[in-house]
Amino acid sequence: MHLTLQQLKLFESVYRNGSYTRAAKELYLTQPAVSIQLKRLEAQVELPLFEVVGKKIFPTAAGKAVYGACVDILARVDDLALSVEELKGEVKGPLELSVVTTAKYFMPRLLGHFLQDYPDVEPRLRFTNRARVVERLMNNEDDFVVMGQTPDDKNLETHPFLENILGVVAPPDHPLAGRKKVRLQDLAKERFIEREAGSGTRLVFDALLEKNGLRIEPYMELDSSEAIKQAVMAGLGLAVLSLHSLHLEQAAGKLVVLNVTGFPIKRRWYAVHLKGKRLSLVAKTFLDYILTESHQLLDIPQASS
Numbered sequence: 001m002h003l004t005l006q007q008l009k010l011f012e013s014v015y016r017n018g019s020y021t022r023a024a025k026e027l028y029l030t031q032p033a034v035s036i037q038l039k040r041l042e043a044q045v046e047l048p049l050f051e052v053v054g055k056k057i058f059p060t061a062a063g064k065a066v067y068g069a070c071v072d073i074l075a076r077v078d079d080l081a082l083s084v085e086e087l088k089g090e091v092k093g094p095l096e097l098s099v100v101t102t103a104k105y106f107m108p109r110l111l112g113h114f115l116q117d118y119p120d121v122e123p124r125l126r127f128t129n130r131a132r133v134v135e136r137l138m139n140n141e142d143d144f145v146v147m148g149q150t151p152d153d154k155n156l157e158t159h160p161f162l163e164n165i166l167g168v169v170a171p172p173d174h175p176l177a178g179r180k181k182v183r184l185q186d187l188a189k190e191r192f193i194e195r196e197a198g199s200g201t202r203l204v205f206d207a208l209l210e211k212n213g214l215r216i217e218p219y220m221e222l223d224s225s226e227a228i229k230q231a232v233m234a235g236l237g238l239a240v241l242s243l244h245s246l247h248l249e250q251a252a253g254k255l256v257v258l259n260v261t262g263f264p265i266k267r268r269w270y271a272v273h274l275k276g277k278r279l280s281l282v283a284k285t286f287l288d289y290i291l292t293e294s295h296q297l298l299d300i301p302q303a304s305s
């Protein structure tokens, strides 16, 4: 059989995505280009690899057999590429990272510093919601991911590297703003602008309320800390946010952090990947960099309790 690696890569993507169109998009190719290569692969195998039922494609028995071999071959090629890269010792090439939205307040700066030392690295930093980050992590789609609330799964390797401190945020003229101590139950009477369900920030706040037998129905749900800050500044309600996101507004006196019992909630940021994953030299170097340098590189506000 005369198979090319390009054909196997295309086939793997079509199989995984269950669609020629999605595979073409993922690989930055046209749909006809994908179809032609797949036809050539089928001609080599001398059997159809997919069958069309309704509007969907399904792998045939031959398709499943080719997929099994394909995954092995591509993994071996990736492994070879990593070995060669390590032998060369050059920190260059792609760095694929997915991070939860709150990490946008520090990950670009860490990456910026790293790129000054390693200008030949080609980063791809994807900011997305926690659900998507977890999905990408489990599918091994990135070099590693960064999140605050890691899934409870023993197949994961988690590296803590920075504090993640959550506080209750209010506009400075809010009646609770001047209070020395605000009880958690006092918050239950307030309007809250909350992050989307499933976000790390939201999970932690909900868990604290539940532990104390309290429940707050969100007045509004927004999936962006920037939008939440605007809503809080506009007097629409209070919010729980990571202190990483507040630097500018706190310095400008536009937002204050309330002194609430149980707050600040001190947590960590984690770099996470599947256990046993072989990291590329670039990924390993960046991971070491953030584990050892992030405190010095970032000006992290210390929470007052």
Ligand code: PGA
Residues within 6 Å of the ligand: 100, 101, 102, 103, 129, 130, 147, 148, 149, 164, 195, 198, 199, 200, 201, 202, 242
């Ligand atoms: P989030 O994650 O952006 O999903 O809220 C941050 C965190 O876990 O604190």
